[in-house]
Amino acid sequence: MGEDLSYLLEPQNPDQRCGFVAIVGRPNMGKSTLMNHILGQKLSITSKKPQTTRHQIMGIKTEGDLQVVYVDTPGLHKDEGKKALNRYMNKAASDALRHVDLVVFMVDRTAWTEEDQLVLEKVQNARCPVVLVVNKIDSLKDKQELLPHLQELSAKMDFAEIMPMSATDGHNVEQLEKVIASHMPNSVHHFPEDQVTDKSSRFMAAELVREKLMRNLGDEVPYGTTVEIEEFKYDEQKKLTTISALILVERDGQKRIVIGEKGSRLKTIGRDARLDMERAFESKIMLNLWVKVRRGWADDDRALRSLGYNDGD
Structure with a gap:
């Protein structure tokens, strides 16, 4: 009989949790800003121009027994037929939804556009919970508008949570991280503790x-x-x-x-x-x-x- 190697398949620490989170939304929603804020360093580049992010970029945050692997994605947009680059970006964003444990769907204050609708249709097919983040509320002039808009959003899909937030100043980001942590499955960590990205x-x-x-x-x-x-x-x-x-x-x-x-x-x-x-x-x-x-x-x-x-x- 050969040596029993089944122990190698067992988690080293049964308390460990690890999961993947896709951050999606139309262009210029603050997805990269959010990931950078959570990680405490710049991994995804940012600018005020839409479609700054062109690739899936992985950001890894490990704290104790919890490892969360964030996937920042290009903004999903309607110009799919325009150029090969546009098709590539839409595919990169859509592919990120396939194998994750949670989706963070970002929208802008009280706006809802055709491109938001496009993203909604994609996330409705995700086989995991979806948290809706209403970003940039720091620049909302009339806060009274927010509540009825949140009620409208809640009717669009059975979201796991709807959270008003500001990725730029960090308002509610910590609360979002707690929600994310609650959805992470028991699993061994996929990356070393000190690794922060999969990119070279x-x-x-x-x-x-x-x-x-x-x-x-x-x-x-x-x-x-x-x-x-x-x-x-x-x-x-x-x-x-x-x-x-x-x-x-x-x-x-x-x-x-x-x-x-x-x-x-x-x-x-x-x-x-x-x-x-x-x-x-x-x-x-x-x-x-x-x-x-x-x-x-x-x-x-x-x-x-x-x-x-x-x-x-």
């Missing part, structure tokens, strides 16, 4: 550059840009990380806008990204940026896969 440092570096593009450019240009990390190298002796990033745009005019007059805008983007990278990677950073035109990258499935936009991301 290269991915995080690319995202930080893209965040600065979103924040420093006008309305249209950021959607035609993406970032590819060509070099990520740490010099132990100098305690210096060298990062070379290629900013891809779709047209020559966009390239001129990203670079700015005498390189001024690119310099600002590089400085802001470098400072964030030094905080994120706890290292001195040498950041080199280049801008290159790659026509039609956002509507080319093959180009998207080569840039890391793939189903498994």
Whole structure:
């Protein structure tokens, strides 16, 4: 008889709980802000522009016997037929609903749009409880409007909970975490205690550059840009990380806008990204940026896969 290895299948700690939580909603709902607030650090990039988040990004919070794995998703939107990138983002958001223990569905104050309805139809098919978070209540001028709106929302679906909240200032976030914890199943932890994301440092570096593009450019240009990390190298002796990033745009005019007059805008983007990278990677950073035109990258499935936009991301 062989050695009995069944003990390996048994939980090491029967009190441990671990579960997955998808944070979903239409674009610009504060999903990334919420996850960053819960984790106490920046993992998902943020800007005031919709569709800043393009990938599923996992954030892991472990406290004692409880591990919660948050999945930040791109905003679900109606432009599904527009470009391959739009289809990719909608698929990434929809896929996140398949294998989670809880869904946090975020909406904006007293607004309800067609895109909120689209998200509602997706979450109604989720095989787990759904918590509705009514975000940005800090900027609601007339608080009297909130109660009747919450009653309207409660009629749309049998939500596990409806919570008014402000992800920016943290109002009710702690209460939300308690609700989330109550839905987490008994399970061994899936990740080491000190791990906070499933993403690589290269991915995080690319995202930080893209965040600065979103924040420093006008309305249209950021959607035609993406970032590819060509070099990520740490010099132990100098305690210096060298990062070379290629900013891809779709047209020559966009390239001129990203670079700015005498390189001024690119310099600002590089400085802001470098400072964030030094905080994120706890290292001195040498950041080199280049801008290159790659026509039609956002509507080319093959180009998207080569840039890391793939189903498994």
